[in-house]
Amino acid sequence: MGVSLKWGNVMKLTIENLTKTFGEFVAVNNINIVVETGKLLVLLGPSGCGKTTTLRCIAGFERPNTGRITIGDKVVTDPQNGINLPPEKRGLGMVFQSYAIWPHLTVFDNVAYGLKMRKWPRSKIKKRVEEMLELTGLQGLGSRPAPMLSGGQMQRVALARNLAYRPDVLLLDEPLSNLDSKLRERLRFELREIQLRVGITAVYVTHDQSEAVSLADKIILMKDGLIEQQGTAEEIFNKPKSAYVADFIGSANLVPAVVKGEEGNSYLLETPEKVQVKAKKNDSAFNKGQRVKLVMRPENIYLSKEKHDGWSVNSWQGDVIVPNYLGTQTRYVISLNQRRLFVTMLGSSQAFQANEKVYVNIPPEEIQVLEE
Ligand SMILES: Nc1ncnc2c1ncn2[C@@H]1O[C@H](COP(=O)(O)OP(=O)(O)OP(=O)(O)O)[C@@H](O)[C@H]1O
Ligand SMILES: [Mg+2]
16 A cells, blocks of 8 residues: 555535435435445445435435435535535535546546646646546556546546545445456455545445445445445344345345244254254344244355264255355355255365265354344
């Protein structure tokens, strides 16, 4: 990482009771969001859940029905009190999926654009643009015409242009989704590095859970205009509140089961396929006879050829249906009394073949019990 570029005007973003309807349709349903100073918040969720609408309300491109939006101590939206600042008065930077750069200008002039509009003196512009080109890895490309850039470079220009005037908050809407997967992954880390280096408060919209997990200080998972769960990536991964969350983040196995009893701080459960499962109790309480869903992460299940002495519980015999070798890991589809389970084993060698008998092991503390 180069020299620190932390700027002083980093702001907290607060959204209170935001609702946006289109006709009868409620796209965003009374949500509350706080993004702490210098943090990166990811709005995550499936297509149509209201991510872009929320971002456009923050940016000032949509007028919400209700909702107060505050950047630092400046109220930018408050329809009850007739406040709705235009986008250019909100002090925001914005990067979208489409490469919003000027095709008739060079890289340098694209990055300088906002500074010229703000009537900065030429020498100050030059210094800032060079700083931004260095920050975004575009050194030496200043005189290149914008159309002669790759997709990844164009998004770097868009980012540099939107950071040049040091906005208070940076908004990003699926900025990497037009790029190929390898570049997307690399730029994801670069983006995070840049955000940390300048210390800017940011809101990042994506429907890609792996992007969300690798970028976010905090994730808000949305569903039908509502917040389903919010927390750190780790909290959402390890303590999903609902089957919807568990299913959206990662590719969890969701196994139906019935509570048969309790033993110490564990539940004893049974699946419809008569597999006996022990799972550690969590925050919610379940009664005997209650139907629940068990979350088993493919990464937390361990396959072995022999039954291990140490595995006294949750060690079942199953069959390998499909091994899917991926180089750094192998994903298996396993059948346990006809119940299909996905299992991920890390490492570059494939341990099991199709039709092989295996033991399927998972510790009780790695199983989450959720309401059905
Ligand atoms: N201008 C509009 N007029 C009518 N309906 C709209 C308008 N803009 C958005 N919507 C609807 O509001 C809902 C939320 O849209 P939004 O663009 O916020 O979704 P999103 O979460 O960003 O989805 P995606 O991942 O597909 O971009 C959708 O059902 C969409 O059709
Ligand atoms: Mg969208």
